[in-house]
Amino acid sequence: MSTMIFGTMIVLLLLGFPMMIPLLAGSLIGFVMIFGGIDQLGTMVQQILGGIRPASLIAVPMFIFAADIMTRGQSASRLIDLVMAFVGHLKGGLAVSTAAACTLFGAVSGSTQATVVAVGGPLRPRMLNAGYKDNFVLALIVNASDIAFLIPPSIGMIIYGVVSGTSIAELFIAGIGPGLLILVLFSIYSYIYAVRHNVPTEPKSTWGDRGRAVQRALWPLGFPVIIVGGIYGGIFSPTEAAAACVLYALILEMVVFREMNVKQLYATAKSTGLITAVVFILVGAGAAFSYVISFAQIPQEVLGAIGIDQMGPYGVLATISIAFFIGCMFVDPIVVILIFVPIFAPVVDAVGLDPVHVGIIITLQVAIGSATPPFGCDIFTAIAVFRRPYWEVIKGTPPFILILLCVSVALILFPQIALFLRDLAFAK
Amino acid sequence: MASRQDPHGPHDPDLQAEVMVPSAVDDIDDSSYVSGLPGFLGVIDVGIARIEAFLLAVGVLLMAANTMANVIGRYVFGQSLFFSEEVNQALIILITFAGISYAARHGRHIRMSAIFDAVPPAVRKPLMILIALVTAAAMFLLTWYSLDYVMTQASRGRLLPALQIPVWWIIVWAPLGFFLTGLQYTLTAIKNLIHKNIWLSTSTLEGYDNEREEEV
Amino acid sequence: DTWRYAFEEAMDEVQGVFAQKFKEEIEANSDHEIQLFPFGTLGESADVMEQAQSGILQFVDQSPGFTGALIPEAQVFFVPYLLPQDEDQLASFFENSVAINELFPPLYEEQGLKLLTMFPEGEVMMTTQEPVTSPEDLNEVKFRVMTNPLLVGSYQAFGATPTPLPWGEVYGALQTGIIQGQENPAFFIESTKMYEVTDHITRTGHNNFTTAVMANLDFYEGLSEEDKTLVQDAIDVAFDHIIEYQKGLTEESLAKIKEAKPSITITTLTEEQRQPFMDTADEVEAEFLEIGGDQAEEILNQLKEDLEAASGES
Ligand code: NA
């Protein structure tokens, strides 16, 4: 059954079907095989609707909207000008700033998809202008957004904590180390890329220019205040912060800068709606597919066959990493955590692994999976927002995936990367 | 998307801001949309396209307003709008299903076209017809079962806990959206059968033409 | 045959323990096999319920509160201070209640469900940032509750600002301070780590989280007499098991919380302190009668009678 499902999906995908078709076909075959007919397809519809409905997903269209308004108007470019005034003369400065912006925004919003849109939307054109190649830019944005899962707040860690009975506070702190490590490695790679491809730098700005840039960016600097201050300050949930950004962006562009009129607002809202629909139907179809995998107990079957209980700690950790990595390539990360964690729990216990360490490894794999072909949701989002072909979006990813895999291995071998801060904070 | 204008040029911030303003090429102009259907049906279809576009835009605006209203309610009036979440659910369903049909009209659905693009046009055309027909069939199948699902919901009388309105009110868009999407893919298959060239939708030729940036 | 059983909690939480016992009994006494589907693996509560109604799932465990959208009368379990606060009384109440054993089953049958049993999951407690001893302490406190009109009504009556939030966001919201309180049974506060982000646990005794196990009606009626007995017996064994399991569970969970976070305060309100909270119950009762469906009044009155009977016994 699994072979047939995954086989069909891959073939349909490669033939160039709209991406919803492979996902829908996967669940369709599953339903027919499980129930011996199409009588229960109502439940497939239920799962599609259930997949797009969760309240926390609303942050995605809201950030798309805010980013679109900012990019069409002046807010985004003024903010980027400010960054450029300080780092424009450094090799790879813009790329490193993009990675850092993804980390900060992702950390706070907790949504990798929102990060792709909100940071990538304004910064991608500027990076192209600066001479970076698109496949590098797209891959950087898609992969740097992964860090959203590792730095608190993180839905993935919360779900893991609840299912495995692990302290969420400890998980949150333990995620910071690996998150920053990835940022550093991405920054190094960006620097190497800029040197090797000889991306031109700008002349160093004078302090006068910098002052002018700060002045021009004063209003738009309200955005990071709303997002970081609003969320960490306990005023907004991430979704609400997104809506507040929309409101603020509208005030700036329509009233302060007078860059946007009602007609353009309508066009922006429509374009946001279109992108949202194209991404969300895939989220819904993915949910229906997850249901089939879960219902048919396919993971239990596969994992039962490989005899994990015979392995030592490293074997267990490697198996967990691979299982989550592969699972998240096809299925929604939350569902993967919900299904896999209970299966692995007894083994983790038996070999005496630290559940916080395991949780961080899992979160990292989940994050990587969201940016990995074929069905990573960040890839969909990037395609929809940037309107670039699938292939172009993923072409530049291998070096990033390689870095992430190295971090995964390092995390298995050196738990202290994650546990150092935890032990410090909780005096263990 | 901003075009790449002289990357090595001087950087006057004001000029830069101008370069950054995205050109409107990305926005779909509904007034120039031509339906795939002939005559009177075409007029209706263009009308539906306008309605879809309107629902998309208004859905997004309402979602922003609703979410902000909840925040304002909580801080200014000390009252959370506990139906706010359900309103957003209703809106996201509306947006998604108005949008999939609108996306199908304009060939905007996400696909992996690497292999498709590599094969010769003689193969590409029948393949596109196959894709359109299979997609249409899948959409019609889901139309039927989502209609069935909506009716089941209606018969069970499930209510949204906060709004206390029937659940089926907010999901009626599903069968409608699937149906209109199926219709668009059917028309795309027909368009490919009777016209030259390869069509992604009734109004869109394949390729990311209008903004394909040259590979460096 | 393979029977599928879904519930709303993780495997080692109360509903999961019940389900595992049920599975053990069925599999020990027959050739049937039971597959268990914990929280979230088949969709949200409402989705899982629909799957049980359409026969994809044979068994489902769902709290009546969540069932309220379908069976409005089931929301009666959200009326505060209706259920006994004493554990033994509570067990005998669930076993003997006329409302539960006679009035509710036909309501579930109308929805294509066979009500097999209801059982308590533990006293609901508030966890908050500031200590709570009276409704005044809840003034202006943004309190997360499930999206149910009666729960919202209860906390409004207590003086709080009820704030709906999806479950996944509650931990983060308590940490950053968007909300300052939430309520749940002790085992759940422990397993979901809510104590990490709040400082005070208050036992107001206003409710006991209740849940119900159901079977798909067509499936159940199609069973042989032998299998029906098998299912009923397994339910009875699991019920006794879960009542036994829960003896001391609340205290155990609280002890674990105290060990993990010594600074937390756990306060049991006295009768006098509870009185002002109890005084608000009438308001919520009235609201229940309004939205609780055709049989709301009958069920409410019967439950009160059952309650008196239960308190007489022990
Ligand atoms: Na985060």
Ligand code: NA
């Ligand atoms: Na990502």
